[in-house]
Amino acid sequence: MIEKEATYYKNLDDDKAQCFLCPHNCIIKNGKSGICRVRTNNEGRLIADTFGQVSSMAFDPIEKKPLYHFFPGSEIFSVGSVGCNLHCSFCQNCEISQTSVADFPYLKQASFESIVQQAQKRSGNIGIAFTYNEPTVWFEFMLDIAKQAKLTGLKTAMISNGFINLEPLQQLLPYIDAFNIDLKGFTEKFYENYTSSHLEPVKETLNLIAKSGKHLEITNLLIPILNDNLSDFSDMLDWIRDELGRDVPLHLSRYFPRHKLTIDATSPELMLEYYEYACGKLNFVYLGNLHGRQGSDTYCPGCKNTIITRSGYRTEISGLENNGQCCFCGKQVLPEKNMKL
Ligand code: SF4
Ligand code: SF4
Structure with missing residues (x-):
């Protein structure tokens, strides 16, 4: 090793x-x-400890990350290891996030070159996503992979809790094209009690990514009782709109009991209520972990026509030009760089 x-x-x-x-x-x-x-x-x-240690590798639809405005309909080679710097009581990936190298017998060794080669070989694959466990704690290996990936023209994405110091984040930024960052709640109390971390550093991460011009999407897991407070949710939406911009996509994800949390799953009614509320403040809001198609499609904020249709992980770009403009009204909805390799 x-x-x-x-x-x-x-x-x-x-x-x-x-x-x-x-x-x-x-x-x-x-x-x-x-x-x-x-x-x-x-x-x-x-x-x-996890340098060169891989727990999972798979070619996933990019929508699964979730990233909805970054090469929609494409596939991305997704890699992860073990460990996480947070201890969320509701962790959906606890088998790999809440463990160590010694306690997880299924790790495989890999070099950064071999990971990039696998990503390159698959036709149609756009790049590499760092995901599954928390990639921040895989920092050195992620950086080596990402640097090599950029040399070969692959795209890179980081799916993260955003709890990283600003200096390492600044070092990563030139090599990561897209981020999905969890914003798990909007009070310090929630972060302290249920994630063993703090809200303010996550807000700083989001601000730095947004200012860098890299692609940014946000995920918020809606948990009954713990963070289903409409006033806090409203403050969160206002902050996203005012600090990051109303075009940043927000994924509202449905909670299911997992790890240490036994509260019943979030009801579809609550998901829809929060979805509709969020649509009043942000241009792109999506629902995740919910049956049915509501909250899946992308609408042009200019003319309100449906421009991307999603069903499960099947994506159809029906109303967008190759340069990201709406076919109906010409509005630039997705940046051109997020459409063409
Ligand atoms: S500071 Fe963060 S990354 Fe470093 S050892 Fe502690 S939890 Fe891990
Ligand atoms: S940040 Fe994500 S992976 Fe880490 S404990 Fe929380 S939910 Fe699990």
Whole structure:
């Protein structure tokens, strides 16, 4: 196994190390790991345990990430490892996110070159998505893959909780084309109580990505009782509209009981109520994890015609020109760079 030294840390007294990759800024004793379980102190040297370790690889529809405004209808090679810097009580991927290299026997070793080669070989594949577990804690390997991918003309996407320090994020930005960032709630209390993290750094991440001009979409998991407060939701929508722009797509995802949370699944009625409310404030709102087609299609914000139709993961671009303009009224709906390789 490759022993890869982590970036973004410093040595402290008594062989301790402090990691600066994410806002937890863990101080880690010799022989112990950080909150994410995958960065370990080996006699004062911080090791990125999951470097070159892959838990899952698959060619997925890009809509599954979810990314709806980035090469709609295409396929993207999706890769992930284990570990996460958050401990969400409702985690939908807990088998790979809440574990360590030692506790997960199914990891496979891979080089960044071999991953990029696999992505390149598949015809129609647009690039590589870092997903499944939290890619932030895979930082060094993700960066190596992304740099190589950019050299070969592939697109890259990061599906993340957004809890990363600004310096590593700035280092990543030139090599990542598209982001889907979770905005799990809009109060510090929610973030502290149910994710073991904080809201403010996630807002800073979203702001930095939006200002960078990289493609950005947001996912919000709607959980009954825990974050189904319409006033907080309204504040979140106002913040997205005013700080990031009303064209940033918002995916409202339906919660199902998972991991430590046993609250009943979000009702379809509540999903629809929040969807309709959000449509009044943002131009592109989608529903996820819900049967039926409502909240799947894309409408032109100019003339309101349907321009992209989705059914499951089948996508039909019916009303968009190749340059991203609406066929009906000519409005530029998707940036041209998100349509053509
Ligand atoms: S990446 Fe892991 S070790 Fe580093 S600060 Fe975050 S949780 Fe701690
Ligand atoms: S951030 Fe995502 S992967 Fe990590 S614990 Fe939360 S839901 Fe799970």
